[in-house]
Amino acid sequence: MFDNIFGIHEQALMVQGQRMGVLAGNLANADTPGFKARDIDFAAVLSSQSQGDRALPLAATDSAHITLSGTDPATADVKYRNPYQASLDGNTVEMPVEQAAFSETNVRYQASLNFINSRISELTLAINGS
Amino acid sequence: MSLFDVFNVSGSAMNAETIRLNTTASNLANAESVNGDPTKVYRARHPVFQAVMNSEMGLDDAAGASSGVRVMGVVESTTPPIQTYEPNNPLADKDGYVYTSNVNSIEEMANMISANRSFATDVEAVNTARDLLLKVISMGH
Numbered sequence: 001m002f003d004n005i006f007g008i009h010e011q012a013l014m015v016q017g018q019r020m021g022v023l024a025g026n027l028a029n030a031d032t033p034g035f036k037a038r039d040i041d042f043a044a045v046l047s048s049q050s051q052g053d054r055a056l057p058l059a060a061t062d063s064a065h066i067t068l069s070g071t072d073p074a075t076a077d078v079k080y081r082n083p084y085q086a087s088l089d090g091n092t093v094e095m096p097v098e099q100a101a102f103s104e105t106n107v108r109y110q111a112s113l114n115f116i117n118s119r120i121s122e123l124t125l126a127i128n129g130s
Numbered sequence: 131m132s133l134f135d136v137f138n139v140s141g142s143a144m145n146a147e148t149i150r151l152n153t154t155a156s157n158l159a160n161a162e163s164v165n166g167d168p169t170k171v172y173r174a175r176h177p178v179f180q181a182v183m184n185s186e187m188g189l190d191d192a193a194g195a196s197s198g199v200r201v202m203g204v205v206e207s208t209t210p211p212i213q214t215y216e217p218n219n220p221l222a223d224k225d226g227y228v229y230t231s232n233v234n235s236i237e238e239m240a241n242m243i244s245a246n247r248s249f250a251t252d253v254e255a256v257n258t259a260r261d262l263l264l265k266v267i268s269m270g271h
Contacts, residue, residue, distance in 0.1 A: 013266075020262075021132035021139065024255045025181075025197040028143030030248050031150075032179040032199055099251070106258050113265050120270040 006119055008046075009112040015045050016109040022078055023102045026093050033089040037081040039101065042108075044077070133266075136259035140252040142182070142198030147249040149201050150177050154242045161233040165211075166223040172231040174207035174238070207232055 019040040029035040083092040153175045165171035180202040209232040217226030 017262075018132040020259065021135040024136040024139045024259070027248075027251050027255055028139045028199050029179070029181050029197065030251070031147075031244065032181050035181050095247075095251070102255065102258070106262065109262055110265065113262075113269065117269060 005123065006116050009115045011049065012112045013109065013116075015040065015042060016105050016112065020102070020105050020109065023098055023105060026081075026098045027095075027102065029091075030093045030095060030098075031091075032093075033091055035091050035093060037083070037093045037098065038078045039081050040078055133259050133263055136255055139198045140255045140259075142200060143252045144249055146177070146179055146199040146201050147245045147252070149204075150179075150245045151242065151249075153177055153204060154238050154245065157233045157238050158235065158242075160231050161235050161238075163231045164219065164221055164228045166221045166228060168211050168213070168229045171211045171229045172233070173211070174209070174231070174233045175204050176207065176241075177201045177204050209234075 019042065022038055022040055026037045026039075029037075081092060081097075083094060084097070085094070086092070157174045160172040163172040178201065179199050181197045182200045183197050211229040211232050213227050213229055215226055216222055216228045219228045222228050
């Protein structure tokens with residue numbers, strides 16, 4: 001029963017945290033010529049995760065074997081963003097888009113935290129009985 | 131934990147923007163500098179930013195996801211200095227010309243606003259990451 005107390009939110013926190021790091025990198029490079037903005041597609045990671053549980057994993061018997069990307073939440077695949085308007089210096093960071101994505105990730109992260117906190121207080125209530 | 135990377139990434143960006151603000155201040159301060167020799171007159175300086183991967187910053191980053199910024203170098207503008215005829219100026223050359231620095235004040239003001247905005251955004255990112263991490267610490271209380 002206690003294997004999966006927090007459900008998906010445990011992994012969700014990890015991926016959202018990673019996405020936040022990527023978006024902070026985009027914001028940091030807003031003035032870097034030639035920088036390509038990147039992002040993590042949460043839905044894609046989620047579906048690859050849920051399929052990954054069912055699919056047979058690839059056995060890595062040699063150190064030279066390459067693991068499939070996207071099967072490990074710690075290495076969720078990072079993709080390049082398509083800019084709405086290309087800039088002359090090759091930079092694809094669009095401030096409003098990045099800021100919106102950043103605050104969205106912020107809210108989603110807090111939502112997952114809230115779910116985990118409610119689960120904890122629920123279980124504490126069940127244990128204490130008062 | 132990638133949320134901790136936000137501090138390093140945004141911190142490097144704030145450092146780079148500070149250098150940009152410093153060069154802007156230097157350019158504006160020298161906007162009216164004159165010299166009798168066109169090769170010795172002050173020229174506008176601009177930093178060149180470059181993305182730096184987390185692995186280069188010595189951070190653990192399996193996905194190669196987030197990246198900071200560093201100032202690759204500071205380049206001097208190649209715009210020719212402005213030549214004016216001022217025979218009474220003690221700095222004038224033998225033909226009576228002085229050369230004013232090639233700083234474009236309007237360009238520098240725009241640069242300053244851009245650096246200011248980017249710095250504010252980075253501070254906001256750091257604050258958000260800090261708030262979230264504090265909430266993670268107090269999880270279950």
